Amino acid sequence: MKQHILPAIKLTFFSILLLVVAYTGAIWGIAQAATNRGKGETIIVNGKIAGYDKVGQRFDKDHYFWGRPSAVSYNAAGSGGSNIGPSNPDYLSEVQARVDTFQAHHAGVSLDKIPSELVTASASGLDPHISPEAAYLQAKRIAARRGLNEAVIMQLISQHTEKPFMGFLGTYKINVLKLNIALDEINKQQ
Known part of the structure; x- marks a missing residue:
């Protein structure tokens, strides 16, 4: 032994x-x-930490771009999905509530035009990006709330669109925090 x-x-x-x-x-x-x-990569605005580059944040005011919903309330310490299946009634009602909220704030947008990332949480619950299509869909609401020309918002979206890695690996995406910071800067300049 x-x-x-x-x-x-x-x-x-x-x-x-x-x-x-x-x-x-x-x-x-x-x-x-x-x-x-x-x-982590912090984003500093006016000497204060505005957020983190790789972590999604809650934006639910009409004068900001909305990001992807989070299954963990944007808490990086508790990263993870809901682990609820796509046929679960609770999950379906949660997604439907998000669709209803989106449509209430975006008159005339049909269900088939809403990108899935605006109503479903990512696997980590912390995705900081949305697609350019999701941003363009919100441009009209933001332009009206901020009193800006919609073309200015469209140009801002275009400027903040990140290309896929090496031009073909991944998708076009936009960091919502960086886009909203740039949006605030435009309003300060006017």
């Missing part, structure tokens, strides 16, 4: 040193070389 216990104890301590100390230290060291020392 002694011949089995001593090697098991040695292996346990070796694993702890390798997987807890060495691995954690290596990841921490790599993070120190990253932007913002591994603390």
